[in-house]
Amino acid sequence: MGAEFVQLSLTPILIGVLSAIACALPGNFLILRRQALIGDAISHVVLPGIVVAFLVTGSLASLPMLLGAAGAALVAVVLIETVRRLGRIEPGAAMGVVFTAMFAGGVLLLEQSDTSGVHLDVEHALMGNLESLIWFDATGWGSLLDPAALAGLPPELPRIALVAAVMTMLMLVLWRPLKLSTFDEGFAATLGLPVRLIGLGLVAASAVAAVAAFDAVGSIIVIAMFICPPATARLVTERLERQVAWSTVFAALSAVLGYVLAGYGPQWFGAINAVSAAGMIATVSGVILAIACLFAPHRRRVGQPMA
Amino acid sequence: MAMRARDRIELVQGREAEAAARAEAARAAMALREITVSYGESPAVFSVDATFPRDSLVAIVGPNGAGKSTLLKAALGVVPRLSGTVTVFGTPLERARERVAYVPQRASVDWDFPTRVIDVVMMGLYRELGLLGLVRASHRERALACLARVGMTDFATRQIGQLSGGQQQRVFLARALAQGADLYLLDEPFAGVDAATEKAIIDVLKELKGEGRTVVCVHHDLATVADYFDRVLLINTRRIAEGPVAEVFTAENLQATYGGRLASAHIDQLRLSEQG
Numbered sequence: 001m002g003a004e005f006v007q008l009s010l011t012p013i014l015i016g017v018l019s020a021i022a023c024a025l026p027g028n029f030l031i032l033r034r035q036a037l038i039g040d041a042i043s044h045v046v047l048p049g050i051v052v053a054f055l056v057t058g059s060l061a062s063l064p065m066l067l068g069a070a071g072a073a074l075v076a077v078v079l080i081e082t083v084r085r086l087g088r089i090e091p092g093a094a095m096g097v098v099f100t101a102m103f104a105g106g107v108l109l110l111e112q113s114d115t116s117g118v119h120l121d122v123e124h125a126l127m128g129n130l131e132s133l134i135w136f137d138a139t140g141w142g143s144l145l146d147p148a149a150l151a152g153l154p155p156e157l158p159r160i161a162l163v164a165a166v167m168t169m170l171m172l173v174l175w176r177p178l179k180l181s182t183f184d185e186g187f188a189a190t191l192g193l194p195v196r197l198i199g200l201g202l203v204a205a206s207a208v209a210a211v212a213a214f215d216a217v218g219s220i221i222v223i224a225m226f227i228c229p230p231a232t233a234r235l236v237t238e239r240l241e242r243q244v245a246w247s248t249v250f251a252a253l254s255a256v257l258g259y260v261l262a263g264y265g266p267q268w269f270g271a272i273n274a275v276s277a278a279g280m281i282a283t284v285s286g287v288i289l290a291i292a293c294l295f296a297p298h299r300r301r302v303g304q305p306m307a
Numbered sequence: 308m309a310m311r312a313r314d315r316i317e318l319v320q321g322r323e324a325e326a327a328a329r330a331e332a333a334r335a336a337m338a339l340r341e342i343t344v345s346y347g348e349s350p351a352v353f354s355v356d357a358t359f360p361r362d363s364l365v366a367i368v369g370p371n372g373a374g375k376s377t378l379l380k381a382a383l384g385v386v387p388r389l390s391g392t393v394t395v396f397g398t399p400l401e402r403a404r405e406r407v408a409y410v411p412q413r414a415s416v417d418w419d420f421p422t423r424v425i426d427v428v429m430m431g432l433y434r435e436l437g438l439l440g441l442v443r444a445s446h447r448e449r450a451l452a453c454l455a456r457v458g459m460t461d462f463a464t465r466q467i468g469q470l471s472g473g474q475q476q477r478v479f480l481a482r483a484l485a486q487g488a489d490l491y492l493l494d495e496p497f498a499g500v501d502a503a504t505e506k507a508i509i510d511v512l513k514e515l516k517g518e519g520r521t522v523v524c525v526h527h528d529l530a531t532v533a534d535y536f537d538r539v540l541l542i543n544t545r546r547i548a549e550g551p552v553a554e555v556f557t558a559e560n561l562q563a564t565y566g567g568r569l570a571s572a573h574i575d576q577l578r579l580s581e582q583g
Binding site: 176 | 373380383384393401404405409411415416421422423426427430433434438439466468470482484498
């Protein structure tokens with residue numbers, strides 16, 4: 001079990017866990033700022049950007065992908081503003097139109113272009129390729145200490161690990177201004193805090209997390225991880241510090257449980273093939289949220305009169 | 308070319324007036340000059356001048372939508388202003404931020420936010436703590452002392468969503484007290500609070516004035532203006548009148564501020580300056 005597990009399952013699980021955490025961290029603040037759908041929006045807009053970046057550079061390297069995604073986000077912002085002004089409709093509707101249209105455009109572009117040599121197709125965009133991120137060079141747990149074997153790790157792992165680490169660092173260093181401007185932006189502004197920059201920075205950090213995770217695990221997980229673990233965490237505590245900590249726990253739990261269920265679950269029911277790990281991880285995160293809604297100690301007191 | 312004597316006199320007089328205005332602004336806790344703010348096509352606040360002298364308790368009064376809150380926010384740079392200058396204790400706001408505390412409208416934040424009463428009060432210590440400063444026992448004690456001043460000590464570890472409207476308002480005031488400022492700007496601190504809270508808040512505000520600090524409140528209850536405040540600024544997009552309550556809070560000025568919206572019968576019930 002040991003050697004096979006390390007070779008086939010360890011890296012996908014780690015990548016899944018790190019992707020989930022990288023998205024859940026900024027997701028905590030997006031939810032509290034009533035911007036939860038930005039995660040959804042980013043993961044849609046990113047697709048055409050990544051496809052265009054691939055067509056231009058011919059590679060799936062991180063930097064062009066990130067630049068492509070950033071360019072697409074910029075185009076999206078301009079389009080939303082244009083649609084909103086010319087169409088005289090509310091911002092939410094303008095966003096919805098632009099994001100779905102850009103995603104659809106990305107899908108068309110993807111189908112028309114020759115991406116047969118690389119892992120870039122519609123299915124990959126939605127569900128990633130978690131199961132294929134295996135560690136060929138591993139022979140067992142001992143490989144974790146073997147530099148030669150470590151060099152053969154799928155590049156997605158160090159990439160997402162770096163993003164998750166940077167995200168954690170940013171959150172620790174900028175904790176106070178982030179919390180303060182999320183709770184009371186007007187008050188934060190009177191203290192001289194750059195509240196607009198903080199809001200923009202949060203969206204930018206979310207975009208980086210989304211792009212990094214998108215590459216490995218697809219947009220389904222990105223969307224689910226921005227919302228489900230933080231929303232679950234909000235239901236089990238009344239303090240932001242603990243909420244963020246819990247959200248990483250729920251993100252990791254979803255990733256591990258989802259991966260195991262996708263790989264082995266169908267066998268328990270007599271089926272032969274495994275199901276999509278990305279789909280299962282997202283489903284598990286939703287189920288955990290549903291359970292928290294029913295049983296968690298701090299369920300939203302909707303409609304309850306204030307004491 | 309020699310200037311004509313009259314021109315020269317006018318020039319000197321103009322300079323003197325300018326110098327006097329500057330001197331007044333330097334003495335005042337806050338001086339606003341020609342503040343204009345616009346959210347859309349028509350201005351919300353138009354060319355408003357106001358001077359809040361040190362050691363005073365000022366009410367900003369006017370009908371709904373008159374730009375009272377907007378004026379406060381523009382003065383503090385929370386909303387951008389189209390024009391105008393703000394002087395705080397004789398210097399630009401940016402150099403005197405630590406001397407100013409702001410209490411936003413209670414409804415402007417999400418009280419379901421996952422945080423405790425004591426944490427909100429500690430936010431008032433942000434400038435002192437900075438990005439990574441350690442929270443010491445002394446900071447916590449100060450926050451608790453501020454909570455005690457508004458009678459909320461027992462609620463320190465409650466989640467803020469469990470408080471009543473009045474209690475939430477007191478927590479906001481405690482946060483401002485923690486800032487240890489010399490000028491307090493409060494946006495509708497008495498809106499939707501119970502009688503006990505209203506009493507607790509006005510007591511604290513009068514204490515602040517007693518300590519030589521300046522308090523400015525956006526206020527909507529005309530019946531309490533004379534009891535609570537010593538100066539009043541009447542605005543309706545433009546400035547209508549400004550000065551000591553005894554001189555400015557008159558039926559005539561109120562009629563000018565509220566237009567036909569304030570029935571004369573209502574005005575009769577108020578304790579206005581003319582009736583002593």
